[in-house]
Amino acid sequence: FNRLSKEGGFIELVVDPTKTMEVVNSSNFDLILVSAQLSNIDGLRLCTNIRSNVELRNIPIIIKVDEQESSLIIKALDLGVNDYIVGPIDENELIARVSTQIRRKRYQDILRQSYQKSVSMATTDSLTGMYNRHYFDSHFRSLFAQAIKEKRSLSIMILDIDFFKSVNDTYGHLAGDSILRQVPIQIVQNVRATDLVARYGGEEFVVILPNTDLKESFAVGDRVRKSIEAKDFIVPYGQKEIILKKTISIG
Secondary structure, eight states: OHHHHHTTOOOOOOSSGGGHHHHHHHSOOSOEEEESOOSSSOHHHHHHHHHHOGGGTTSOEEEEEEGGGTHHHHHHHHTTOOEEEEESOOHHHHHHHHHHHHHHHHHHHHHHHHHHHHHHHHHBOTTTOSBOHHHHHHHHHHHHHHHHHHTOOEEEEEEEETTHHHHHHHHOHHHHHHHHHHHHHHHHHTSOTTSEEEEEETTEEEEEEETOOHHHHHHHHHHHHHHHHHOOEEEEETTEEEEEOOOEEEO
16 A cells, blocks of 8 residues: 555555445545455445445446455456455555556546537537527427327427627627626526526527416516516626626517
8 A cells, every 4th residue: 555655646545344435435536445355344245335336336446355265256356346456465466457447447537528528519508508409409399299298388488689799799709608608597597497498599598388378488488587687797898897788588
């Protein structure tokens, strides 16, 4: 362990195996090293507990076994342990195995983050963070069909920022982008969590309100309209920030 520390790693040594899950859940570890020779708990069972936790599933596990316990290796690998080391431990071998598993984990983390970013880009608008037109189109069909099947009300609101072009022309596109980011926040704050808010295009936004009739949707739209009308939008203008007032039209 001293050698691992000298290699630049942070090590948390858990003497009481019954507290392992508590310690592991409290920090973001790159690797877990488990000894099969634990005094008051089964080392393999501990590995199983770690692997069954969704939050810890991507952390590599190395198990340490004695020479006479080679049969445990197959069981450990079947349980999802990534690698093993046979005692007595050779420091160079330990460093090599730990480094390999950490490199693999960090590479997989990068791939996972890249995938999640790609999925997010396919469904959300990059400027506002709201759902995009493609996501709206695909989900509207299913929600519309479900409403017909269940004979439930379904309302849709189209919201357009009034005289938006004048913001870009007068104060610049940075100010316009700031307005586009702030307006949907006001919309989200005044609708239900079950309502779908999306950027429809340009300065237009759309809201799908399941189980909402015309009278109810009118009340929601009026609440959103008043909220935006009362909002002080702080936007960049040159080297300073200014306050703009904006209104929206809803249909």
